[in-house]
Amino acid sequence: MAELTVEVPGLALSNPLMLASGIQGGSAAALHRVAASRCGGLVSKSIGPEKREIYPGPVCVEAMDSVVLNAMGLPNPGVEAFTNMMRENEFSKPMLVSIFGPDAESFANIATQMEDAGATALELNLSCPHSKPGSRSLIVGQQPELIKEYVSAVKQAVNIPIYAKLTPNTAQIAIEAGAALEAGADGISMINTVSALEVDPYAGRPIIGNLLCGMSGPAIRPIAQRKLAEVALAMRRGEIPEAPILAMGGITTGLDVARFIMLGASAVQIGSALIYGDVATFGQIEKELGDFMDVSGYKDLESMRGIALDSMEGLN
Amino acid sequence: MSLPAAPQNRAEDFDLQALSDACSERLKSEFNQAGKIATPIPLPIVEVVEEAEGVATIWLQVPTELAAAYKPGQYFMCWNPYDNKGKMDNRNFNSEKPYSVGNIRIDSTGIDDKTAADVGQHGRTQIGFTIKNLGRQSGELTRMARGDWLAIRGPFGTTFPTPHSGSTLILVSGGIGSTPMHMAAKEARNKLGNRVQIHAIMGFRNAAESHYVELMEKLCDSLTITTDDGSLGIHGYPTAPLEALLQSVEPQQTTLLTCGPEPMMKPVLQMAVDSGMSCYAAMERYLPCSVAACGLCMVGDKLTCRDGPVMSGDWLLAQDDFGQNH
Numbered sequence: 001m002a003e004l005t006v007e008v009p010g011l012a013l014s015n016p017l018m019l020a021s022g023i024q025g026g027s028a029a030a031l032h033r034v035a036a037s038r039c040g041g042l043v044s045k046s047i048g049p050e051k052r053e054i055y056p057g058p059v060c061v062e063a064m065d066s067v068v069l070n071a072m073g074l075p076n077p078g079v080e081a082f083t084n085m086m087r088e089n090e091f092s093k094p095m096l097v098s099i100f101g102p103d104a105e106s107f108a109n110i111a112t113q114m115e116d117a118g119a120t121a122l123e124l125n126l127s128c129p130h131s132k133p134g135s136r137s138l139i140v141g142q143q144p145e146l147i148k149e150y151v152s153a154v155k156q157a158v159n160i161p162i163y164a165k166l167t168p169n170t171a172q173i174a175i176e177a178g179a180a181l182e183a184g185a186d187g188i189s190m191i192n193t194v195s196a197l198e199v200d201p202y203a204g205r206p207i208i209g210n211l212l213c214g215m216s217g218p219a220i221r222p223i224a225q226r227k228l229a230e231v232a233l234a235m236r237r238g239e240i241p242e243a244p245i246l247a248m249g250g251i252t253t254g255l256d257v258a259r260f261i262m263l264g265a266s267a268v269q270i271g272s273a274l275i276y277g278d279v280a281t282f283g284q285i286e287k288e289l290g291d292f293m294d295v296s297g298y299k300d301l302e303s304m305r306g307i308a309l310d311s312m313e314g315l316n
Numbered sequence: 317m318s319l320p321a322a323p324q325n326r327a328e329d330f331d332l333q334a335l336s337d338a339c340s341e342r343l344k345s346e347f348n349q350a351g352k353i354a355t356p357i358p359l360p361i362v363e364v365v366e367e368a369e370g371v372a373t374i375w376l377q378v379p380t381e382l383a384a385a386y387k388p389g390q391y392f393m394c395w396n397p398y399d400n401k402g403k404m405d406n407r408n409f410n411s412e413k414p415y416s417v418g419n420i421r422i423d424s425t426g427i428d429d430k431t432a433a434d435v436g437q438h439g440r441t442q443i444g445f446t447i448k449n450l451g452r453q454s455g456e457l458t459r460m461a462r463g464d465w466l467a468i469r470g471p472f473g474t475t476f477p478t479p480h481s482g483s484t485l486i487l488v489s490g491g492i493g494s495t496p497m498h499m500a501a502k503e504a505r506n507k508l509g510n511r512v513q514i515h516a517i518m519g520f521r522n523a524a525e526s527h528y529v530e531l532m533e534k535l536c537d538s539l540t541i542t543t544d545d546g547s548l549g550i551h552g553y554p555t556a557p558l559e560a561l562l563q564s565v566e567p568q569q570t571t572l573l574t575c576g577p578e579p580m581m582k583p584v585l586q587m588a589v590d591s592g593m594s595c596y597a598a599m600e601r602y603l604p605c606s607v608a609a610c611g612l613c614m615v616g617d618k619l620t621c622r623d624g625p626v627m628s629g630d631w632l633l634a635q636d637d638f639g640q641n642h
């Protein structure tokens with residue numbers, strides 16, 4: 001049997017399959033439910049400074065086979081309630097805690113509270129707008145200067161490892177990855193949802209309550225692989241610092257996991273697949289991955305990591 | 317000003333039937349691999365029937381396949397893309413909420429010949445959502461009119477067990493929990509005729525909000541109404557007549573189904589469990605996403621949207637977070 005364990009900063013994972021942020025993971029009950037599955041690790045819902053309610057629906061739909069659209073509005077219990085919950089609960093799997101806020105100071109503040117409550121690693125959800133007037137039309141993750149500001153603020157505030165979660169909605173994602181790593185991020189999570197919009201022709205308006213939405217699910221898998229390759233190749237070439245990557249975007253099978261590991265990912269995150277198959281999906285993907293590695297002769301993840309990048313060395 | 321695609325802007329001679337036919341036809345092409353409509357598909361409302369004070373039934377024309385795919389207990393997500401003035405707002409008047417089907421009318425070639433008396437207006441299949449004004453979106457839905465848009469996706473979730481020949485069903489509803497109880501009674505009667513005994517207890521706050529009484533009378537061997545204020549039927553909660561009813565049946569052959577507010581369902585399920593019969597509840601929780609994504613519909617270690625809404629009474633009674641109002 002192939003060895004599936006993997007260690008990344010702050011997290012010792014029993015397999016490389018982590019829950020992605022925002023799918024089910026906002027409460028103790030929901031996190032325990034996922035932890036009881038065959039996942040290797042958890043990522044919490046993105047937690048902000050205060051409790052936020054979910055947007056009026058529709059908030060998440062399968063617009064067609066393989067296409068998931070969502071605009072939930074970052075519903076979350078707020079940092080105070082979440083840290084209380086963390087103190088009262090022990091999860092059976094390691095948890096990366098995802099956070100967001102209106103500015104760098106707020107990020108740093110939430111990060112400190114999470115560290116105090118026992119978080120062993122943080123993921124910074126940079127797909128949120130900055131509160132400063134004038135920079136609202138872009139999200140933080142599209143502005144390398146702001147990425148640097150946010151990451152350094154958090155880095156100075158805490159001692160635990162931090163992962164910067166990148167948006168795919170930029171021209172050259174290696175620039176944003178470089179900004180995060182130069183500012184001290186210990187790892188990269190990628191990708192968040194692809195910006196999207198779907199109109200219903202009879203209703204004559206977008207089908208998501210929030211109008212604008214993000215796309216995930218199998219349809220974005222090739223986009224996620226392309227973005228991952230851009231970052232991993234930039235690391236190989238020494239253009240940006242090397243660091244572990246938690247990759248995601250449309251993973252639903254064990255073979256999909258292999259694609260991302262072969263492009264240099266250390267571990268993966270899985271979100272939309274739960275909409276199709278719920279938490280049982282983790283067990284299925286784990287088995288498919290193990291079977292694939294056995295039959296192909298990969299004894300562990302390390303022997304598979306980055307091999308597809310070799311075929312792309314000539315690219316510039 | 318209403319928005320351009322809102323019903324308010326249709327010409328006087330607009331052919332609503334042609335639009336209903338086209339939208340119903342479109343639904344057929346939207347079934348996914350799992351046999352569900354996974355994205356909200358707008359349908360023009362065919363008819364709105366006022367059932368009681370603040371309670372209305374919205375009828376939609378759907379392909380027979382969709383009505384046939386529906387099993388009692390399941391729900392559809394229902395979204396009004398515009399409010400009843402053809403506008404959009406951000407204060408939850410336009411939103412998407414789960415509703416279980418209250419009634420189905422099927423044409424004479426359809427699956428349900430026992431409902432020939434209810435043949436849909438144009439001999440076409442229709443599903444009816446009976447909605448009680450309990451908040452912004454549900455209130456807005458009760459104020460909708462023929463021609464207004466209602467988008468649906470589903471059917472989602474678990475179903476009641478199918479009754480077998482020679483068995484007895486006890487149906488206990490509170491308020492708008494009447495709708496899945498009606499569909500359960502209708503399906504049992506259609507499948508088993510007089511080879512099933514159906515006893516129903518319907519609880520309401522008062523006479524003014526009582527509804528579905530005639531429909532249930534036709535289907536059930538006995539029907540008892542209770543009201544909190546005594547303005548109709550027995551004064552009190554459904555638990556009082558249930559006590560006597562439970563004495564009169566054979567527990568091994570009986571299944572109790574219930575739907576309503578959790579503080580009502582909890583003692584009802586407890587009585588059923590104590591008397592040794594199997595029992596199930598259709599949970600009326602707010603399901604923000606319906607697709608196992610938000611994680612905001614947990615009861616115990618289950619997601620109501622996916623592992624419910626129909627859950628076994630034994631299991632529910634063991635959960636700390638079951639039994640309060642939501």
Ligand SMILES: Cc1cc2nc3c(=O)[nH]c(=O)nc-3n(C[C@H](O)[C@H](O)[C@H](O)COP(=O)(O)O)c2cc1C
Pocket residue numbers: 020021022023045046060068070072074098125165191192193215216217218220248249250251269270271272273609610
């Ligand atoms: C319903 C839903 C909610 C999400 N919420 C968050 C969130 O709170 N924070 C975040 O960083 N990403 C969020 N995401 C993005 C996912 O974590 C992930 O980056 C993206 O969906 C791609 O992976 P997938 O195709 O496996 O879903 C959300 C995605 C979905 C579908």
Ligand code: FES
Pocket residue numbers: 602603604605606607608609610611612613619620621622
């Ligand atoms: S309604 Fe969102 S997970 Fe159940």
